[in-house]
Amino acid sequence: MEWFKKFMQGRYGVDQLSIFLLLLSLPLSLILAFIDFPYLSLITYVPLILCYLRIFSKNISKRQQENFRFLRYWYPTKKKALGYWSRLKGMKTHRYYHCPQCKQALRVPKGRGNIRITCPKCKAEFSKRT
Ligand SMILES: [Zn+2]
Structure with a gap:
């Protein structure tokens, strides 16, 4: 060595x-x-x-x-x-969205119906069907 x-x-x-x-x-x-x-x-x-x-x-x-x-x-x-x-x-258990305001990628659980999603980054709220 x-x-x-x-x-x-x-x-x-x-x-x-x-x-x-x-x-x-x-x-x-x-x-x-x-x-x-x-x-x-x-x-x-x-x-x-x-x-x-x-x-x-x-x-x-x-x-x-x-x-x-x-x-x-x-x-x-x-x-x-x-x-x-x-x-x-995570495709089977989660859905992925982008925040409409800051474009941050967000992950939410699948199969919960219509839910309100709050962006953890900019606190913007929007609703989506999961
Ligand atoms: Zn945001």
Whole structure:
């Protein structure tokens, strides 16, 4: 382990973008396995090679900038995806509305008939059928 510590000294190491590239190669290889075209599967190695190049890179400030740019897109995308996922899970038991005033997403239980909904954010009231 000592040689590895020495080897990694002054090198960038693992960050979120590297992990993303690593995880990207897996579904990519699965998709490309179904497409029968010579050498196409080599594309799978592109994110993997990029991942290792970044981890062992000595240009730390440049790698940090790349990761920062990646995270600027990644966090909103992840938040949106998690929102869709939780909505999908609650589809049977809840209904989703947007507040007519502030557009805040609201979740109400299904099957309660006509109810008055109060927005927790702006306190606006409106009625909906659930
Ligand atoms: Zn509101």
